[in-house]
Amino acid sequence: MALAAALTLGGCGTLVEAVPTVPSATLPPEAVGLPADAVPGPSADRASGTGAGAHEPLEDADVVDLVARMDAVLTEGTEDDWAAFFEGEELVEQQRRWFRAVREVPMDVRELLPDAVVERDTGDGTVVQLVLAHQVTGADPVPARESYRMTVRRAAGQEPLVSAVEGADRSDGHPQLWDLDAVDVTVTDQLVLLAPAGRRDDVTALLPGLESAVANVFLDFGTGGRQRLVVQLVDEATLRAIADDTGLAVDPAGVSITMQGLGERPAPGELGVGVSEERVDRVVLDLDLLVEELAFGTPPGGWGLMRHEAVHAVMDGDPDVRPPVWVWEGLAEWYGYRRDYVVDEAYRAALDPLGEEPLELPDSFSDYYYDSQEAGELAYASSAMVFSFLEQRFGFETARDVGVGLTRVDTWRDAADADALLVERTGLTLEALEREWAAWAAATYG
Ligand SMILES: [Zn+2]
Known part of the structure; x- marks a missing residue:
């Protein structure tokens, strides 16, 4: 079963449930929402x-x-x-x-x-x-x-x-920037950048921080066989249009979109285009937000937003494996901002000011994307904090490897596989990890 476009917003981001793919060839009337008798026959x-x-x-x-x-x-x-x-x-x-x-x-x-x-x-x-x-x-x-x-x-x-x-439909990969605006294209060793025409100066100024972010992600997470990432730099309205999700309650700063790969081409003279099991990634970032960040200088490790979305893009794996959203977003958010950025305030905000409610791992898409901006920020911060805890206690490589491993665990209904992976790398079960992380967070940021 092939997946349709899933999308992930970053900085504040989202992973949206996939939409089933539309079968190729002539669609039955019900597939396009028409009563059968509304479609005239050949005569x-x-x-x-x-x-x-x-x-x-x-x-x-x-x-x-x-x-x-x-x-x-x-x-x-x-x-x-x-x-x-x-x-x-x-x-x-x-x-x-x-x-x-x-x-x-x-x-x-x-x-x-x-x-x-x-x-x-x-x-x-x-x-x-x-x-x-x-x-x-x-x-x-x-x-x-x-x-x-x-x-x-x-x-x-x-x-x-x-x-x-x-x-x-939602799984169609439409729109891309070329559907919405005139486009300037910039190609470097590691990037194919698309930006609205007339923004070349901004793109040039942002380029070192984009390249360094992608170079770091390729180094730390592998390239997945890629040489480059396709990145579209757009304004906020265009970002929302490309994200194509009217339910979003958070303001997306970036989005990592998965597009369907091409399957079989139609036979000569026929209709019908197949869908591949393989998928293709597109990163979209808020250009104006990054331009504002330029005032603080280019981070040596690259823009946090680019790092976050690039992690999603290179980690895009088996479409049938659905890790909990906190693993997916926490890994990207932690890696995005773990250096060059101050995250203490965001982490503190995730804790109950009275110190009475223990931290819990947010586990629904609504927490991240659909409830409210505030809920989204807290969900991102608390899940990133899990990986900050792992880095503090076990080092960078363990934090990264645990994150990568957990995104590939497919039996989340009973935490057995997640427990096995965690125990091997950290000695902690999932439950123990959650407990230790909450205690560490309270002691560090409470
Ligand atoms: Zn994200």
Whole structure:
């Protein structure tokens, strides 16, 4: 069972439950929320209407043909060729920006594939789903999938034109920065940076702290076979749009997104794009927040926010293993800010001022992301503190290795595997760890 996009906000961050993937090929009506009788059959005859909006719905073969022509232009055509597929001034301008950005990012695979007919005839045209398969050079182990739904209108006797473009669902990898803004691309040894056009000076100023953060994470956690991370630097509103989670109660400072990998391509002349078990990571950071931090100088170990999200990106492992959220966020938050930053105040705030309520490990996604900003900050601080405790008591390597090990433990219903791993490295069971950590926190920060 493949996972859809999961996302993690960092600094304040989130791990969102995965959405089941949408099967490829023509979607049944219930999959797109329509009553079965709302979808006209092949014999529907609205195409012969005589109004200004008269159009001929696309057959599957027309969709395959259209996407093949779009793919050819994306591969070797010009921006004007691309713009000619679309209608409406705003959409054409947006697509020109999209084309420039997607062509500028270095990719080993850059390909459009026909996936499904979502609705044969909406009255405005045929809604088709297609996939941008893209493998960023040096960064992605397999090509990633970003899905689009395009409304295509074909006037009688004319070439079809795309009149609307949107995402498909929560698991679609949409939107990326190139869907929202004009993009400047910066490629270094370890980063592929995408930022809104016009922010080059800010990107240049932030670059040393981004590179040093990623270099440290690669050194301490491994690269997972990558040479680079793809990082999108954006403003707050764009960050929220890319995070694509309307339920968030915390203000995300960054997000690490997992995109679906590309599975099998459609057979020649057919629709349907497969999903791979492998996943692809995208980090998104609040550009303006980092620019504000520049006033304090670049931390030698790199920006804490970049370190936090990079840990998520390189730790992204088996999609079927779901560690408790405190392991996932605590490891990233501790590593992000364990040096170069002062965390005492945040840690103190996590303790009961009266010293009566013992610390507990926050164990629900709501604590971190959906209840309130304050609850989120406390959840991050208390879970990071677990790893600060482990580092104080057993050293950096043990704290890191325990964190990495716990993210791979798959039997959290009864803590047996977690206990075995912890006892081997620290002599403590999970229960004992929780007790000792709470006592240490009270003694240190109470
Ligand atoms: Zn996080």
